[in-house]
Amino acid sequence: MYTAEKRPLAGAFTLLPIDDVHYGPGALARLEATLEHYGVTRALLVTGTTLATKTDLVDRVRVAAGGRIAAVFHETTQHVHRGSVIRAIEAARACAADGIVSFGGGTPNDTGKAVVLGLAEDVAATGDFDRLRVRFEYPATVEVPPVTGEALPMVAISTTLSGGEFTHFAGVTDSERQVKDLYIDKKLAARAVFLDPELTLATPDHLWLATGMRSVDHCIEALCSINAHPFTDALASEALAMLNRYLRECKADPGDLVARTQAHIAAWMSVCGLANVNLGLSHGIGHQLGARNDVPHGVTSCVMMPATMEFNKAHVGTRQAWIATAMGRDVSGLGVDAAAAAGRDAVRALIADLGLPRRLRDVGVSLDDFPALAKDALEDLVVATNPRPVAGVEDVIGVLHAAW
DSSP states (O other), X not given: OOOOOOOOOXXXXXXXXXXXXXXXXXXXXXXXXXXXXXXXSSEEEEOOHHHHHHSSHHHHHHHHTTTOEEEEEXXXXXXXXXXXXHHHHHHHHHTTOSEEEEEESHHHHHHHHHHHHHHHTTOOSGGGGGGTSOEEETTTEEEOOOOOSXXXXXXXXXXXXXXXXXXXXXXXXXXXXXEEEEEEOGGGSOSEEEEOGGGGTTSOHHHHHHHHHHHHHHHHXXXXXXXXXXXXXXXXXXXXXXHHHHHHHHHHOTTOHHHHHHHHXXXXXXXXXXXXXXXXXXXXXXXXXXXXXXXXXXXXXHHHHHHHHHXXXXXXXXXXXXXHHHTTOOOTTOOHHHHHHHHHHHHHHHHHHTTOOOSGGGGTOOGGGHHHHHHHXXXXXXXXXXXXXXXXXXXXXXXXXXXX
């Protein structure tokens, strides 16, 4: 059993205003009561085209809401482009929405948060997002504009393992700059979250498993954070063990509702308290792989995690050994480097066992993309808090080559 190193602690721990998490088969039945609790009578349901047109799940959500869904917006776009958010904001205004329900994975969830932001801050055109986005200049200049207007309550219903329904930030892509920007405020957090595994059975297996690897990435970067905390350490290490087991069980039997519920809970644990610890290079590069190359976020984690673990290993002490232990590897008697390698190998083995991509070249990224990706990554807030300081674009390009 790994024991965290002794380190001084002092500060404040921020918790998000998420009142309830409803989980397990049949959890959706509590949706109407939840909307009633928040006084929502005319919600805009934000979802994806596939869920809306190729399944009956949107109808099931509308029934469960008891007539409290005024309209459905299903034109969300992967990586949440500003134009699609503007259309969703217009839909919310057209139906006089008094609440938002997001239904799906990371895309509908981030779109829902961005709609809450846009309505609170009177966003009417794509350029209006510029005054609201987080601005970062490497290595330490940060500006986070607050949300000053009144925010509508949002309820999130998750069908993947991305965990974004438990955060207070949204990623929105500026198509002109080909950059994904962050928007951060506690007012963007969902007030209630639903994790009903019955609603996930229509989620494609590759998407379910890839978003599960995104949650693995959350665990690893939280454990190796420059300001790791005992609260998140405990959650992340246990979540990592759960994901290592239950993602494989979901792969073997996609209809196993117990495994899917356990994986959903692990995804929640992987991001619980994450606002209090800083992430790193895997997420920073991943955001830009999504914006520039349209690589799904879960897949970016698959291709970037092992390379960033190798890049960081000399700067995280024995914490990569903790990763190895959580993922079932015996590192007793191994030196620090060998134990770290065992952690990296455990991650690679999980990706391989799930049948997910492992190299940048396999997901449509070319060597010519590296300079722009590296430049954009350095403008991402989380890169500044990578465990190993990133000296410049050369370091990022080196990691990209290692993942190639």
